[in-house]
C-alpha cells in the first residue's frame with residue numbers, strides 16, 4: 001500500500017482503524033469478540049498498518065482484542081496507538097496505566113497519547129514526563145496528545161524535555177473542520193506533527209451523503225471514500241474510521257491511493 005504518512009520516524013497508512021465500540025464502550029462487551037478480531041485482521045491483511053485504541057475503550061477489552069488481532073503479523077509492521085485516560089494522569093499513575101495497557105495488548109505501544117486535556121497543567125506535564133521515561137524504558141516508542149487545541153499543544157511541546165510530541169489526535173471531518181479554521185492543522189503541518197483525525201465519517205453519516213456520492217462517481221469512489229480522502233489529502237493527516245464490518249474496512253481502505261482534485265475538495269466542503 002503506497003499511501004503513507006509519517007509519524008515520528010515511522011511510515012503508517014493514511015487510513016488506520018479505530019476501535020471505539022469494539023469490545024464494548026464504557027464497559028467490556030464480549031458478545032462480538034470473534035467478529036471484531038476478524039475485522040481488524042482483515043484490515044491488516046489489506047495492508048492497513050495503524051490501529052487506534054485506548055485503555056478507556058471497553059474498559060480495556062478493546063486493547064485485548066487488538067492484541068488478539070495482531071497475532072501472527074510481524075509486530076514491527078504494525079503501528080499501535082493507545083491512550084491514557086485523565087484519571088490516570090500524573091507521573092506514577094500514567095506509568096502504571098501504560099504497563100497495564102501493554103499487558104492487555106501483549107506488546108509495546110508505538111504511540112501513547114494523553115486522551116483528553118485537564119485544567120491542571122501540572123498534571124499534564126507530569127504525565128508527559130512519565131511518557132518520556134517510558135520511551136527510555138522501551139514500553140512506548142512515541143509521545144503524543146489528543147484533543148489538545150493549539151495553545152495547549154504549544155504549551156505541551158515546551159514542557160517536553162527529551163522527546164518531541166509527534167501527534168495530536170483530534171476530531172476532524174468534512175463536517176467538522178475546526179482544525180482548519182483554528183490554525184491547528186497548519187501549525188501541525190509546519191511543525192511536522194501528525195494530525196490523527198477521529199470520527200472522520202461523523203459516525204457513518206457522511207457515508208450516506210448524496211452530494212459526496214455524486215462527486216465520488218467521477219472517481220469510481222463512494223461518499224465515504226470521498227469524505228476520508230478529503231482529510232488524508234493533507235500531507236500530515238491520518239484518518240481512523242471505525243468499522244465493525246469487513247466490507248466497511250475494505251471501502252475505507254479504498255479511500256487511499258488517489259486524490260480528489262482541488263475543485264472537488266471545494267465542492268465536497270459545500271456538500272455538508
Ligand SMILES: NC(=O)c1ccc[n+]([C@@H]2O[C@H](COP(=O)([O-])OP(=O)(O)OC[C@H]3O[C@@H](n4cnc5c(N)ncnc54)[C@H](OP(=O)(O)O)[C@@H]3O)[C@@H](O)[C@H]2O)c1
Nearest residue numbers: 018019020198199200201202203204207241242243244245
Ligand atoms: N481521541 C479521542 O478522543 C477519540 C474520540 C472518538 C473517537 N476516537 C477514535 O476514532 C475512531 C473513529 O471514530 P468514531 O468511531 O467515533 O466514528 P466514525 O469512524 O466516524 O464512524 C464509525 C461508524 O461509521 C460506520 N462506518 C465505518 N466505515 C463505513 C463505511 N465505509 N460506510 C458506512 N459506514 C461506515 C461504522 O459502522 P460499522 O461499525 O457497522 O462498520 C460506525 O458505525 C474511534 O473508533 C476511536 O478509535 C478517538
